[in-house]
Amino acid sequence: MPDVLDPAPYDALLLLSFGGPEGPDDVVPFLENVTRGRGIPKERLKEVGQHYFLFGGVSPINAQNRALLDALREDFAAHGLDLPVYWGNRNWAPYLTDTLREMVADGRRRILVLATSAYASYSGCRQYRENLAEALATLEAEGRELPRIDKLRHYFNHPGFIEPMIEGVLESLADLPEDVREGAHLAFSTHSIPETAADTSGPAGQHGDGGAYVRQHLDVARLIAEAVRERTGVDHPWRLVYQSRSGAPHIPWLEPDICDHLEELHGQGVPAVVMAPIGFVSDHMEVLYDLDTEAKAKAEELGLPVRRSATVGADPRFAAAVRDLVTERAAAERGKKVAPCALGALGASHDVCPVGCCPARAPKPAAAGADSPYA
Ligand SMILES: CC1=C(CCC(=O)O)c2cc3nc(cc4[nH]c(cc5[nH]c(cc1n2)c(C)c5CCC(=O)O)c(CCC(=O)O)c4C)C(CCC(=O)O)=C3C
Ligand SMILES: [Fe+2]
Numbered sequence: 001m002p003d004v005l006d007p008a009p010y011d012a013l014l015l016l017s018f019g020g021p022e023g024p025d026d027v028v029p030f031l032e033n034v035t036r037g038r039g040i041p042k043e044r045l046k047e048v049g050q051h052y053f054l055f056g057g058v059s060p061i062n063a064q065n066r067a068l069l070d071a072l073r074e075d076f077a078a079h080g081l082d083l084p085v086y087w088g089n090r091n092w093a094p095y096l097t098d099t100l101r102e103m104v105a106d107g108r109r110r111i112l113v114l115a116t117s118a119y120a121s122y123s124g125c126r127q128y129r130e131n132l133a134e135a136l137a138t139l140e141a142e143g144r145e146l147p148r149i150d151k152l153r154h155y156f157n158h159p160g161f162i163e164p165m166i167e168g169v170l171e172s173l174a175d176l177p178e179d180v181r182e183g184a185h186l187a188f189s190t191h192s193i194p195e196t197a198a199d200t201s202g203p204a205g206q207h208g209d210g211g212a213y214v215r216q217h218l219d220v221a222r223l224i225a226e227a228v229r230e231r232t233g234v235d236h237p238w239r240l241v242y243q244s245r246s247g248a249p250h251i252p253w254l255e256p257d258i259c260d261h262l263e264e265l266h267g268q269g270v271p272a273v274v275m276a277p278i279g280f281v282s283d284h285m286e287v288l289y290d291l292d293t294e295a296k297a298k299a300e301e302l303g304l305p306v307r308r309s310a311t312v313g314a315d316p317r318f319a320a321a322v323r324d325l326v327t328e329r330a331a332a333e334r335g336k337k338v339a340p341c342a343l344g345a346l347g348a349s350h351d352v353c354p355v356g357c358c359p360a361r362a363p364k365p366a367a368a369g370a371d372s373p374y375a
Contacts, residue, residue, distance in 0.1 A: 005327050007083040008334065012108040013326060014149075015069060016096065016128055017116040019089025020052075020059025020285065026092070027052045030059075033091040044246050051289040062092075064282035065116065067314035075319035083326065084108075090131050097135040104144050111149045112329065113368060114322055116281045118156040120202040120212040120349070121193055125154070126358040129366035136367055136374050148375050150333075151368040152325050154349035156216045157223070157342045160321025161312055165220075165278060166227045168310035172274040173232065175307050180272035185237050185265055186228070187258060188221035190279025191286065192242035195252045197358075204356040214240070214254070219344040220278050236274075243277075243295070244286045258291065259298045262306070272305040282313040 021030040027049050035045060052059060065087060072085050084106075088099030103111060113132065117124035129151065136146055155161050169186065176184055193201075193213065202212020209215075217240055225238045241261045242254045256264070258275065265273055275295060277287050291308050299306040312318045324341060329351060331338045340348035353369035365373050 005079060005081040005323070006334075007081060007326060007330050010083065010110045010112045010150075010326070010330050010333075012103055012106075012111050013072070013083050013085045013322075014099065014103065014111050014113045015065060015072070015085060015087045015116070016113050016132075017065050017087070017089050018061060018284075019092030019095075020061040021057050021092065022059070022062060024053065024057030027057045030092050039248075040246055041248060048246070051285055051293075054293070055285070055288065059285050060283050060288055061116075061285070064284075064313055065089075068116075068282070068319070071314040071316060071319040072322055075316065075323055079323060081323055081327065088135075090128065096131055097138050100132075100135045100147075101139060101142075101144070104139060104147055109147050111147050112326060113149060113151040114325075115151065118154060118161060118281060119190075119216045119279070120154055120206075120358060122197050122201065122358045122360055123191070123193060124213075125151075125353065126360060126366055126369075129353065129368050129372075130360070130364045132367035133365040133372070133374070137365075146374060149368045150329070150351075151353070152322075152329060153340075153351050154216065155321060155325060156220050157344045157346060157348075158321045158325065159341065159343055160315075160317045160319075160324065162220065162223055162227075162343055164312045164315040164317055165276065165309070166224050166231075169224055169228055169274055169276050170231060172276075172307035172309040173228070173236075176272050176274070176305055180305050182234055183270065184272040184274055185239070185270050186221075186225055187261055187265075187273050187275045188217070188224070188238060188240050188278045189243050189258050189275055189291065190217050190240070190277070192245040192253045192255070192257070194247060195254060198254055201358050203350065203354045210254070216346065216349075217278060219346050221276075223344050224276065224278070243290045258295050262295060262298055262302065262304060266302040266304045270304075272307075273299070274307050274309055276309045277311055280311050282311050287311060 021027045088096035115128045198210045198213045206212040229235050241258045243258045245253045328338050342348040355371045
């Protein structure tokens with residue numbers, strides 16, 4: 001008999017994700033949803049559309065989320081955690097508002113949210129909270145009773161998120177030709193964001209110098225690099241680099257770009273590189289296009305052997321980590337003392353985003369935080 005885990009006061013988990021097109025006809029409307037009011041140049045949109053068309057207009061993200069849903073339900077059932085799991089997206093079906101309406105119709109009153117972004121930032125946290133507030137406003141206008149919504153803390157430093165990535169890097173190193181393996185560099189890659197967005201990421205006390213966004217990624221990179229050194233006996237040099245820049249060229253975004261970094265390493269005589277996409281929870285289009293297509297083409301042109309390590313995806317250790325995060329938060333809500341599980345130098349992230357966390361350029365209401373206009 002598995003131990004029975006107590007999800008109370010929560011009565012449902014909502015997997016909240018980005019969403020992506022499922023065929024060629026979806027690509028343009030999807031991009032319109034993503035970029036509404038974001039001021040992204042037309043040229044960039046055309047270019048990103050081509051990335052999707054190259055893959056038949058299908059983003060990998062929905063299949064990844066379906067696999068994660070299965071993994072979560074399987075893990076919860078195997079461990080006696082009786083908590084239904086729902087799925088809603090910001091930019092494509094199943095849309096968040098529709099899922100939330102369904103949850104309310106099913107009688108769910110206390111909802112816990114798992115966002116498919118592990119780190120603090122406007123794009124990875126607050127924007128999802130704004131989407132939750134918009135969905136609640138819609139349900140309110142429809143005269144429905146509103147559920148209370150909380151969001152799980154950032155899980156970038158949870159061992160169930162880190163360990164599969166360590167294993168992925170070890171596998172990529174092992175896959176490199178033996179004569180270049182020992183000298184290989186590790187390039188930990190994440191989504192570039194505007195420097196101002198990075199500097200204001202996380203709670204106000206963490207602003208400046210790249211903010212919580214850069215600090216959290218550096219901690220993950222260091223944790224993985226140290227584990228790789230312990231397990232291989234080789235100290236592979238590493239750096240945090242960026243990819244998938246958009247927006248106007250005169251606005252500074254986090255650098256260096258992965259392709260420039262590969263060029264620089266090649267110029268220094270580095271014999272091989274493992275690209276580790278630590279900023280992405282699963283194989284998003286940014287991983288399949290910006291790394292597996294574009295960066296690999298650059299490496300090929302340079303004659304530089306590269307490998308791209310696995311993302312966490314639906315790894316059972318990640319599903320177990322989510323179970324741990326849910327029961328930890330539920331216990332805390334019940335007023336129990338809990339020791340949150342986290343690796344690295346930063347400690348466990350806050351449960352509730354404080355006022356001033358990851359501010360938007362144009363302030364909008366955001367749910368599931370200290371400044372939420374909802375209960
Ligand atoms: C930090 C971050 C994450 C990680 C956190 C998280 O996972 O949420 C993320 C995820 C994702 N971003 C995605 C797609 C896009 N992001 C765009 C635009 C932007 N992203 C930004 C940041 C991030 N984005 C930013 C600062 C912009 C500029 C415009 C703005 O300020 O809003 C655009 C517009 C075109 C372009 O400019 O590239 C697209 C199509 C997909 C789906 C991929 C798939 O289909 O597999 C996913 C998971
Ligand atoms: Fe994005």
